Amino acid sequence: MFSTLAEMFQYTFLVRAVVVGVLVSLCAALLGVSLVLKRYSMIGDGLSHVGFGSLAIATAMNAAPLAVAVPVVVLAAFLLLRLSENSKIKGDAAIALISTSALAIGVAVISLTTGMNTDVCNYMFGSILAMSKADVALSLILGSSVLVLFALFYHRIFAVTFDENFAKATGIKTGLYNMLIALLTAVTIVLGMRMMGAMLISALVIFPALTSMRVMKKFKSVTICSAVVSVVCFFCGVVLSYLTNMPTGASVVIFNLAVFLGFWAAAKLLPSMKERKTAL
């Protein structure tokens, strides 16, 4: 086990991947709690498809992938948020419209330029080889800003997630905080997308939150538990991906699924957990 790890970390590209991946899983897990509770899970999925489209276009134009994808996905996030708040087209249908269109445009651009090759497979399902040195620097800066902003606005994010009307009535600018959540989610998704794959990145947002909600009963413990679950699953997933040559996204999601089932079974099978008078 330790020899495998030692061997893995001789490769600088793997160290990079793990550092960025851990940071992204942390951000995704923290934001995920709020997104899942606000019934915004599908926004994450929609954004990753938009991300795929913009990466394809960036590659075709020979532009830096993150520099193109970050602003495009942030814009899409604001759009999706507005659509799910007030619109004649229902939110979930609007998200499906946008995400499939972005996917189609991405696939069309790729097939017209480079052709469908292994790159496309990597975009879709993730690869540990995806991170360049410049990407790592940008990811570290953006990822740590997401963490800092989340920590600073934690109580207001809770208030807005729990009861938007009350928060608004007591003077919290809820529109601003919804936009902040959308912005942070967009940045996190773009950063994690190439490692996790466009098809699978939304699992990183949704799984840890749902997993910890099986057992935890306080917002704070749900948040902390999600962060731990997410980082552990990511790390195990990367090791599995290294050992088996499986796409990283797939192996990380499989670990997340396993932990989710474990937590779910624990909540069902251990009656003592349900009857406990004081919550965790």
Add this chain to the structure above:
Amino acid sequence: MALLKCSNAAFAYDGHTAVEGLTFSVSSGDYLCIVGENGSGKSTLMKGLLGLKAPSAGSIETGDGLIAAEIGYLPQQTQVQKDFPASVEEVVLSGRAGRPRAAPAGKRNALSAWRPYYGRSDKAIARDNMERLGILPLRHRCYRELSGGQQQRVLLARALCATKSLLLLDEPTAGLDPMATRDLYRLIAEVNAQGLTVIMVSHDIGAAVQYATHILHLQQRQLFFGTTAEYLTSPEGMRFIDRTEFAAEGVEFNV
């Protein structure tokens, strides 16, 4: 000077007037009940009083040093909250999330008043209000596992954390059993007796005339505004009470 004053105010959605002709005032210590049938404009007026919706005509003025953001609000429960993982303490404390820090006068600007975390005074206020409503022993319990009556107490404590002067309640007893309903009305009356002004939207006319000092009766426009005693002898009041009592008897008869 009144705490709150509505002058010929109206509210509209997409150009369709929901309620109009609102002229009433609320003084400090009043207990105003807004009654009317479904679709009469009660909830719309509530949004207006909270500052979530601007009047399409007329005006709403606040006086006596009431800041719009210092209104305590007990909204109707949402679907999201029913399975929300949060402890009682976390929910009650969130009533303080919108409060600016008490800064020395003159130095009050947005930046110096902003703080990311709850201070000691916030926690003390939350604790006092939990104690006041008898939910202090529940503070580590999970909100979603409480009974409906307990959940309403938690939300009332949160509302009290946000205000010193005015409490707005939107159908606070909806979905509660008769016991819990009575308990909650008593708590609200107690809070009112301690000096807090209360404005409650309700279709429970019996409780309204029992507890409120003033009644505002809406039917897409203002039918009646005045004290409860005046309401009981007014044609609108007599008609509305008759009808609801008749309906209640009908229900009993069917059972």
